[in-house]
Amino acid sequence: MNFTVAIDGPAAAGKGTISKAVAAHFGFAHLDTGLLYRAVGRKVMVSDASPEEVALALTAEDLMGDDLRSAEVAQAASKVAPIPEVRAALLAFQHDFARRQGGAILDGRDIGTVICPDADVKLYVTADPETRAERRFQELSAKGSDTTYETVLADVKARDARDAGRAEAPMIAADDAVLIDTTNLSIEDAIASAVQVVAQRLKG
Numbered sequence: 001m002n003f004t005v006a007i008d009g010p011a012a013a014g015k016g017t018i019s020k021a022v023a024a025h026f027g028f029a030h031l032d033t034g035l036l037y038r039a040v041g042r043k044v045m046v047s048d049a050s051p052e053e054v055a056l057a058l059t060a061e062d063l064m065g066d067d068l069r070s071a072e073v074a075q076a077a078s079k080v081a082p083i084p085e086v087r088a089a090l091l092a093f094q095h096d097f098a099r100r101q102g103g104a105i106l107d108g109r110d111i112g113t114v115i116c117p118d119a120d121v122k123l124y125v126t127a128d129p130e131t132r133a134e135r136r137f138q139e140l141s142a143k144g145s146d147t148t149y150e151t152v153l154a155d156v157k158a159r160d161a162r163d164a165g166r167a168e169a170p171m172i173a174a175d176d177a178v179l180i181d182t183t184n185l186s187i188e189d190a191i192a193s194a195v196q197v198v199a200q201r202l203k204g
């Protein structure tokens, strides 16, 4: 069976948590496409190679390591993400993943618009910036980071502006995406909404 779920939305909106839960519920494979851009951003920080060269030579090992989730790497990711050659280099891997048998969920910024415009289900997960910054601040603090809420909020806003404002594959909800605003939703309720949308589409 081929069944593709595209989940997009701004930084720290809950895409990852929802994607993992929906994937587990339906037995689909899950790809966090943000990790691809984070891996390129992290390697570019310490390499002489161009972002395009790094993206073309990405390996499974590059997707490992706890620091991939850090705020510094997130900023680095959003600085290489506007480069068309970087996005092109990561395209085939994402397409192949989306078409795998058994169902696939991809989450990112341009999945419903560019990577999988024909996805069976498209969700756009969002929340107000303060709520997203608070969640990300709690997440980073739990991992031992000594960052502040104000720093995280500024980071999230800067990254959203860069992601939404770029010319190539900007962050935007697809016309046919179902919007889930998680500002006032518990994580259980957000997951339940997403599961319901997918279940309905699978039935139909």
Ligand code: CDP
Pocket (backbone or CB within 6 Å): 010, 011, 012, 013, 016, 033, 034, 035, 037, 038, 074, 077, 078, 079, 081, 082, 107, 108, 109, 110, 111, 159, 163
């Ligand atoms: O986890 P969080 O939502 O904070 O970010 P992420 O999904 O890991 O993405 C990190 C950065 O990669 C984003 O800010 C984007 O600049 C870039 N990205 C992208 O351009 N396209 C995607 N499909 C996924 C991520």
